[in-house]
Amino acid sequence: MKIATWNVNSITVRLPHVLDWLESNSVDVLCLQETKCIDEKFPRQDFLDRGLYVETFGQPTYNGVAMIATGPLSDVRRGFAGDEETAQRRVLAATWRGVRLINVYIPNGSEVGSEKYAYKLRWLQQLRQFCESECKVTGEAVICGDFNIAPTDLDVHDPSLWEGRILCSPAEREALEVIREWGWIDLFRQHHAGEGGHYSWWDYRAAGFRRNHGLRIDHIWGTRSLAVRCVGAWIDKVPRALDKPSDHAPVVAEFV
DNA sequence: ATGGTAGATACTCTA
Numbered sequence: 001m002k003i004a005t006w007n008v009n010s011i012t013v014r015l016p017h018v019l020d021w022l023e024s025n026s027v028d029v030l031c032l033q034e035t036k037c038i039d040e041k042f043p044r045q046d047f048l049d050r051g052l053y054v055e056t057f058g059q060p061t062y063n064g065v066a067m068i069a070t071g072p073l074s075d076v077r078r079g080f081a082g083d084e085e086t087a088q089r090r091v092l093a094a095t096w097r098g099v100r101l102i103n104v105y106i107p108n109g110s111e112v113g114s115e116k117y118a119y120k121l122r123w124l125q126q127l128r129q130f131c132e133s134e135c136k137v138t139g140e141a142v143i144c145g146d147f148n149i150a151p152t153d154l155d156v157h158d159p160s161l162w163e164g165r166i167l168c169s170p171a172e173r174e175a176l177e178v179i180r181e182w183g184w185i186d187l188f189r190q191h192h193a194g195e196g197g198h199y200s201w202w203d204y205r206a207a208g209f210r211r212n213h214g215l216r217i218d219h220i221w222g223t224r225s226l227a228v229r230c231v232g233a234w235i236d237k238v239p240r241a242l243d244k245p246s247d248h249a250p251v252v253a254e255f256v
Numbered sequence: 257a258t259g260g261t262a263g264a265t266a267c268t269c270t271a
Contacts, residue, residue, distance in 0.1 A: 009262075009263070009271085010262090010263055010264075012263090012264090013262090013263070034263095034271090036263070036264065060264080060265085061263085061264050061265065061269085061270090062264085062269085062270070062271095108270075108271055110270080110271080116270095148271095203260080203261080203271090204260080204261040204262055204271095205259080205260035205261045205262090206259080206260050206261090207260090208260095208261095244262090246262095247261090247262075247271085
């Protein structure tokens, strides 16, 4: 079993990359973020034609998450309990073959101290509640997506440049730690303990990818019972080097 | 010093 996450920065633009990637990577579930596409316009037929199952939770222009799977997705949950119809669409949960999956696009936060930053911290508090209500810590569950947080300085190409800045600030790292303490294990770090230089996002600007000036902000975390079955986790930089790439690379975890 | 690029939408916002 393989589970992957990929911020595609518009499913409309990235559809060829996603279809090609699925062709050459036999993943069972692919969680997408920043689809930037309302559900009615999501190119679901391209996936259905390939025998895949699709669940979407999108809005115009911004945000949007989706799941693509090789089998049916059940108990689909869209957004937090009590969200207004107009709330930003950033979280989608579903069950695939008994595994509970949470797909998140955590807010970027814009700038430390801004209104968007406060929204990010509030959203992270809600996400901890969501984990508690949607998953059993003793069960098989995964939370993955664009977390928009580099958990430690090991996940940052230049920690002194990024110190205290958005994606790296202490308050957001602490809020993420509160979520992790619920019972999640970083499946990538489990297989790459202490290794620097592994990033999942590189800014389009200033030739970030060519210089490997990146951050590891896309993550796959699992509960203990899945972590012991996880035999590998990696970041696939191949699609990031294509023409017209997303600024994020897919992250994959494999289980026995 | 506050750059640089990309995407969706509409003459900016978000990342």
